[in-house]
């Protein structure tokens with residue numbers, strides 16, 4: 001590169017605040033070396049190694065500002081990614097100086113201010129990703145960007161109307177979780193609620209929120225209605241809360257009531273209502289309120305919960321650790337026992353008998369990489385499941401938590417993929433005839449046990465799919481096959497998460513599209529987690545795993561889980577062989 005360009009790049013990096021990265025061996029980014037021949041970290045050059053084409057600086061803890069004026073001195077710059085850092089400040093209008101830019105990735109930083117109008121002066125730009133930042137203000141009119149394929153701006157604080165785009169040409173689009181207002185344009189085509197949710201003042205058929213007939217005049221009215229109905233709901237909640245608290249105070253012995261409905265649980269002996277001075281578990285509240293319905297707790301024999309009684313659970317202090325779309329999760333530490341988690345599933349339209357039958361089947365199937373159910377309870381109103389608390393957290397946390405997956409190397413990821421694929425294959429095989437797939441497979445449901453072995457959690461609990469009430473159902477019917485296929489699809493998503501280190505949104509379709517497009521554009525390396533690249537993992541084998549992921553996510557002919565497991569297992573063997581054959 002030209003000396004003037006090198007100087008500009010050094011200024012660019014200085015402003016990005018590289019921190020201690022500068023001392024990393026091979027870091028480059030100084031005026032005495034060349035970005036191409038000295039292979040500066042994050043820089044890719046053209047075939048002849050003379051001009052910089054891509055700058056990818058992801059997850060490097062950069063904390064400064066993005067200086068477009070400097071970086072755009074690189075006249076051939078096609079790709080700029082600074083995702084997942086802590087970059088602050090505004091986006092300069094000089095972004096438009098990067099005339100040849102095709103890919104701009106800024107997600108997962110702390111940018112603020114608006115997107116400059118000049119961003120729509122980038123004639124070749126295909127992908128703009130500004131999600132997960134603190135951007136504000138109105139979005140510019142993107143309709144003149146005829147080359148744009150994806151625009152992701154979710155999780156910011158953009159205001160004003162949904163901007164104009166060539167929606168028919170867009171492959172990926174989201175403005176979810178902002179403060180946009182007014183009607184969703186008519187021409188947004190294939191983009192559904194996922195692309196728009198989380199904007200309370202937005203209306204349109206996609207969101208099933210009707211827009212006022214004369215938008216300009218009635219807009220404020222609609223807003224008022226939304227606002228007031230919001231207040232009404234809030235007021236309602238407060239009243240209910242007060243009522244519940246009042247109830248709690250008057251009912252002195254809630255445990256007794258629950259206990260009287262526990263018919264065939266393993267409880268016996270002392271009255272649970274006695275000397276109960278501890279914080280009562282939150283999940284017991286509704287059990288009490290569901291009074292009158294006979295219910296049962298089944299405690300499975302396991303050394304972990306030897307002699308655990310339902311009352312012990314109810315009496316122990318409980319801490320809410322998750323509230324998902326299927327229910328809440330509490331961490332509970334019964335007297336003298338190991339900490340457990342209690343999953344409380346809401347709104348599952350399944351009878352108590354069916355639930356029991358289903359759980360009996362699930363608990364029969366045991367696999368070392370599947371977290372066993374310790375106990376379950378069902379009343380008409382609610383279903384509770386008990387598992388051992390896993391203090392080492394989930395795969396999601398390992399990949400996207402504060403450590404950012406950096407100490408989670410390629411070998412461990414491949415081995416995790418292989419173990420979990422094996423576990424899921426086994427479960428599918430054993431529960432095929434009963435039509436019980438996992439149903440909610442994702443990285444928060446892969447937990448690390450005390451030996452840091454990955455374990456599949458919450459198998460078969462969620463029925464996002466309709467439960468078939470007919471006991472004589474044909475297990476090969478379409479719906480059933482689809483649900484097992486959904487697990488395979490979800491497994492593909494987790495593979496993508498492992499490979500890219502990126503969290504998943506909207507069922508992974510966005511991530512899959514992105515990966516597919518990137519692969520098509522032949523810069524595959526850019527999809528992989530920076531931590532894997534830095535580690536020097538075999539790109540060839542990462543690509544093979546990527547292909548397995550995309551196969552899983554292929555909706556027309558997805559493979560069976562057993563096939564997936566076989567592919568990963570042979571890849572793992574190959575990887576291990578290469579380790580032992582190369583230098584020690």
Ligand SMILES: Nc1ncnc2c1ncn2[C@@H]1O[C@H](COP(=O)(O)OP(=O)(O)OP(=O)(O)O)[C@@H](O)[C@H]1O
Pocket residue numbers: 321322323324325326327328329341387388389390391393394440443444445447457458
């Ligand atoms: N046995 C466990 N031990 C420790 N942490 C757990 C355990 N089970 C779940 N978790 C963690 O607790 C958090 C909340 O779990 P929860 O199951 O409520 O949410 P979710 O899996 O994200 O959503 P949902 O299951 O409702 O779709 C998750 O981060 C999950 O990884």
